[in-house]
Amino acid sequence: MTEHVNDPFVQRAKTEGYRARAAYKLMEIDDKDKLIRPGMVVVDLGAAPGSWSQVAINRVGDNGRVFALDLLPMEPIHRVQFMQGDFHDEEFVQRFEALLEGRTVDLVMSDIAPNISGIPTSDQARSIYLAELALDFASQHLAPGGRFLVKVFQGQGFDEFRKQMEGVFRSVAVRKPQASRGRSSEVYLLGSGKRN
Numbered sequence: 001m002t003e004h005v006n007d008p009f010v011q012r013a014k015t016e017g018y019r020a021r022a023a024y025k026l027m028e029i030d031d032k033d034k035l036i037r038p039g040m041v042v043v044d045l046g047a048a049p050g051s052w053s054q055v056a057i058n059r060v061g062d063n064g065r066v067f068a069l070d071l072l073p074m075e076p077i078h079r080v081q082f083m084q085g086d087f088h089d090e091e092f093v094q095r096f097e098a099l100l101e102g103r104t105v106d107l108v109m110s111d112i113a114p115n116i117s118g119i120p121t122s123d124q125a126r127s128i129y130l131a132e133l134a135l136d137f138a139s140q141h142l143a144p145g146g147r148f149l150v151k152v153f154q155g156q157g158f159d160e161f162r163k164q165m166e167g168v169f170r171s172v173a174v175r176k177p178q179a180s181r182g183r184s185s186e187v188y189l190l191g192s193g194k195r196n
């Protein structure tokens, strides 16, 4: 708790109006890798409380679109289309996909993290499974050349998951932004150049 209060990213998020310190992870990756450009269609998986969606809607501008989902409710963000539900639930995912109205997506980003049970092997397996579902979603909806940013925890299943991503994207890079340093085994994998 004290760590959270003294965290410079938490302080900055408060001052700059972001809902979570996670905003700085996405901004750092985006500043380096130029993921989000005006006019893009972006999907935000595991979006609540909404800081990634805040960053994305600012950066896609008036001609872009952001579609977001989460298990938890999310306070509305102007021009972000949000749906609450479980990403494991196929019927829910189909209803979410209907929001896209057949558009292809330029960027799928997933910051989904399962609730931690405290049993490391089971937490790791659930996290990899959610990353696989996100990869599946990205494979189905990204335009050729599209990009996919996903949070993954290093541990069992990580190397296999990275290989799966290499089958879908021309390049896969590991990103560990400042705001996630020293905290956990989380890293972000960035797939670029979705194969046709």
Ligand SMILES: C[S@@+](CC[C@H](N)C(=O)[O-])C[C@H]1O[C@@H](n2cnc3c(N)ncnc32)[C@H](O)[C@@H]1O
Pocket: 019, 020, 022, 023, 045, 046, 047, 048, 049, 050, 051, 052, 053, 069, 070, 071, 072, 085, 086, 087, 088, 111, 112, 113, 114, 115
């Ligand atoms: C680290 S938070 C995301 C923070 C967000 N990127 C932001 O900037 O505000 C992870 C989110 O994943 C969501 N999540 C976990 N399991 C999920 C599932 N099965 N379906 C949908 N969302 C899920 C959690 O509810 C949580 O809000």
